[in-house]
Amino acid sequence: MTQTASPLPERGPTGRRTAKGSLAAKSAQRVERPAPLRQVVYDALAELIINRTLEPGQHLVEADLAEYLGVSRQPVREALQRLQTEGWVDLRPAQGAFVHMPTDEEADQLLGVRAVLETHSARLAAGCATEADVARLWELQNAGLEALAADDSEGLVSANADLHAFLTELTGNAVLAELIGLVDRRVRWYYTPIARPRGHDAWHEHAELIEAVAAHDVEKAEKIMAHHTERTRQAFHERPEAARE
Amino acid sequence: MTQTASPLPERGPTGRRTAKGSLAAKSAQRVERPAPLRQVVYDALAELIINRTLEPGQHLVEADLAEYLGVSRQPVREALQRLQTEGWVDLRPAQGAFVHMPTDEEADQLLGVRAVLETHSARLAAGCATEADVARLWELQNAGLEALAADDSEGLVSANADLHAFLTELTGNAVLAELIGLVDRRVRWYYTPIARPRGHDAWHEHAELIEAVAAHDVEKAEKIMAHHTERTRQAFHERPEAARE
C-alpha cells in the first residue's frame, strides 16, 4: 500500500547464475537466492518482537502489518504461521495473532529442556572436537570476554549464543542442533535481563568447559555444562525486580 | 477425494455455540471450533505422507493438491509451510515442496535426541506421578500388549506413541512435551518397519519402567528409559533388508 510502485527491497537483476560453466567453483556458497518475501517478513516481525516494538499480548492485525511492511496479506500470513510454530506468537482461531506472553513457568520449562539438550551436546562435542574446533571455541570465548569488559549486554547475549551454537554444530547431529537452536532463540528472549549479572560467572564456566572439550574429557564436559545451565536457570529465578513488564 | 463440487468435509452449520448460557458447563472441553481448514489440510497431507501415498522425494504441486483436496491454494500453502517446519517436506524456494527423503543418518540423529528427551521425561515423571497416573499407564500398557498379541503392527506403533505421550504429559513440562511430540512423530515414520520384531522386548521394558515410576524410583526410571530408547536405536540399525525404499 505505502510504496505502491516499488515492489520491494531490490529484487531486480538478482537470481542470475553466478557465472556460466565453472562447475563446482567453490563448492560452498549457493547461487544466491532473492530471499523469499515471507522470509523477509518473518525476520522483520521476529526482530520487532524481540526488541519489544511489538509488545507481548498485542494483537497483530494482518492488514496493518501488511501495510506497515509494504506487502500484501499473503506473505504476512505465512510468516505468522511460522512465528507460531516457533513460539513467538499465538494464533487464536478466528481471532488472529497475538504476541506470545512469556510466563515464568514457561521460561523455567524452557531452561530445563535447554539444560538437557545442551548437556548432551557438550558430551558429544567433547568426544569429537578437533584442534581447529577448539581454537575456534577460544576465539568465541574471547569475543564474549570483550563484550563483558565493554559491558555490552546485547553483544554478550549474542556471543553466548554463538558459542553455544558452535558447540552444537560440532556434535555433527543436525537434528540436535536444530532443536537447540529453536530453544535457545526463545531462551534468549527471557535471558537478556540477567545477562549482565550472570556474565562473569558464566564466562568463567565457559573456559572450564572448553578445557574439558579440548581434553576430550566427555564426563567432565557433560558435568560442567549441566552445572552451567542449571546455574543460569537459578540466576533467572533470583533475578532482580525487573521481573514483570 | 476429488469431489470437485462439494467444498469440504461438512463445515455447514457448525461453529455455533454449544448452548446458550450454561456457563462453565463441563469446564474441560473448549467451545468446539470449526477446525481451521489449513489444519484439516495439514492432517490430510501428513497422513498421505506417513502412509506413503505421497512418496519421499515426490514433488508436491500446490494446484494439484488443492484440486485433490477440493480447496484453494492458500490453505495448502499454509499447510505446506507447517509441514516443512516439522520436517515432513522440504520447501525449496521457487521450486515448491518435496516430500522429505529420510536418510539413515538422520534417523539415527533423531533417535539419539529422542533418547535424551525421553530419558529426562522418565526421570521427571517418576518424580511426580500419582496413583491415578500409574493406573492409566497400566491401561495403556495393556492396550499395547493386546496389539502385540493381535500382531497389529499399526496399532502397536500407535499404542507405543500413546504411552510415551502420556508419560511426557505427566512431567508437567509443556515445552518438553511439545518437543518430544515433534521428535516422536517423525521417529514413528522410521519406526514402523521395526515395530514388529522389537515389540516383545519393548513392552517388557515398558512394564519395568511403569513399576519404577509407580515406586517413584527416579534413578531407576531414568536408567530403564535410557536403556529402552538405546535398544530401539540399535534395533533400527540391525533391521532386516527392508532397509531401502
Next chain:
DNA sequence: AGTTGGGATTTTGCATACCAAAACCTGTAT
C-alpha cells in the same frame, strides 16, 4: 553419438479483490 541453445510450458510467489462468518465494539433501553 553428445551437448548446446532456445523457446514453450509449468509452477511458484505475490498482489488484488471479494465475501461469509465470527468476534468485537457501542449505544441504547431496560
Next chain:
DNA sequence: ATACAGGTTTTGGTATGCAAAATCCCAACT
C-alpha cells in the same frame, strides 16, 4: 449496572491475474 441489538472490524477462505524462475522438450550444431 445489564442486556440486548446493531454496526464495524477481522479473520479465513475463494478466485483470479501475472511476473519471474524453473523445467521440459526438441531441434541445430560440432
